Amino acid sequence: MADIFGIPLPVLAGQLLIGLFNGAFYALLSLGLAIIFGLLRIINFAHGALYMMGAFAAFLLGEWFGLPFWILLVAAPLIVAIFAAAIERGLLTHLQGLDPLYGLLLTFGIALIVEGLAQYQFGVAGQNFSPPSALSGASNLGFMIMPHYRAFVIVVSLIVCLATWALIERTKLGALLRAATENRPLVEAFGVNVPLLLTATYAFGAFLAAFAGVMAAPVFQVSPLMGSNIVIVVFAVVVIGGMGSIGGAILTGFLLGLIEGLTKVIYPEASNIVVFVIMAIVLFFRPSGLFGKTA
């Protein structure tokens, strides 16, 4: 069997796949955070809770109505997006013009309430959620065993991320979003309904988070604290990538997943902290992040 740096190829390839798989979630989550921060100037601490809500919405809709996974994958994030739109309209909109700290505190409070309610209702134990049968099983690629569901998540996440990137960088709607990110009052004075754009943007970021949550449900257990576990790493990813950049958020998400996976093979003890070590190093040399604008 071929070795690379003394590591058997199947082990290395397997860990890289897991790294990419985790990176798929980092990318979807940090992408949403970056879009929300860009336009609303809110560091959305509720992002992990929205991710968790996506998983629970899928789990409950599946339990109650027996809906197939493919429908849940869209329906659950839509429900969470509507919830997020209500949060933006009802609460976040009142923070306009205030210090970003207020947004951070408010969304943190929302996360605590949502997670608290979920714990009250479901307890801390995880619920099982089965992957669709079409995606169960694995293929032997010769140099590694590839579980179908993981490959599916990586590919779908990549497609969703690239589609989001194209939406923002290549369409009229995206141009409005970019312009409003640069100079919100002016875009509003030109006749663009910026308040609506803010709500839609927050809801879209929430959709991405919940979408990630649904995809996570079959692999990680559905539990009230699943969001707060992952979101800490995601915030580190966002800091490393730099807050302002859409492409940067996607790339950094996948990259850090890979680095984490690689660390698991080379020096497993460090795999839980490698992201934070990289964050410290990046902050030292480039405080605005790898892709952030220096300003």
Next chain:
Amino acid sequence: MSDLLEIRDLHGWYDESHVLHGLSLSVRPGETVALIGRNGAGKTTTLRAIMNLLSRREGMIRLDGADLMNVPRHRVAYHGLGYIPEERGIFHSLSVTENLRLLPQIGTDGMTEADIYRFFPNLKERGRAGGGTLSGGEQQMLALARVLRTGPKLLLLDEPTEGLAPVIVQSIADMLRKLKEQGMTMLLVEQNFHFAKSLADRFFLIENGRIAGSFARDEFDAHASQITEVVGV
């Protein structure tokens, strides 16, 4: 003839700082009015007040008979306003073409893109370039062009010639003169008197957030001493 724009006893604030102190002015249809005054007098603030860009304002602003005071910021333009801000407001994260097409249509008789490119051939050549890569003159042309595309009734121009080379000032003057011939109404803030005199029908002198005087173009020379005193040239 009734006024297109009528401002009465306008007060305006930036947070706690009270900048406009009961300013009144009017612009008739088809007229070009220049607002002149020294740095910090409140010229930019007046235009920002019209666009509902201040944190607080009081008084009366009417456009074509409609009260603008209670119109939300994102609806103001639809009353027929085209705003060219002092800092030009070109979006750097957008290409030139994206900047040009960004603004929603507010009137029915906006310039077509073909018309715009005939006036400003540079904008076509540089279409794919980033907004931030344009020269000052090109940015000013783009700021004007994108507003003309929307079909406004009244242009608010904040120092369109500031910091531009004489040739470019000349071509902007030509452009505005052509618009004026076509019947466009303009409220112009301008420090360049030569430029203002060549274009404006009427002048308002602004001092400390109030109107200190107004006169027609042919009275400009007769008011030279007052202008010198208020504007401090």
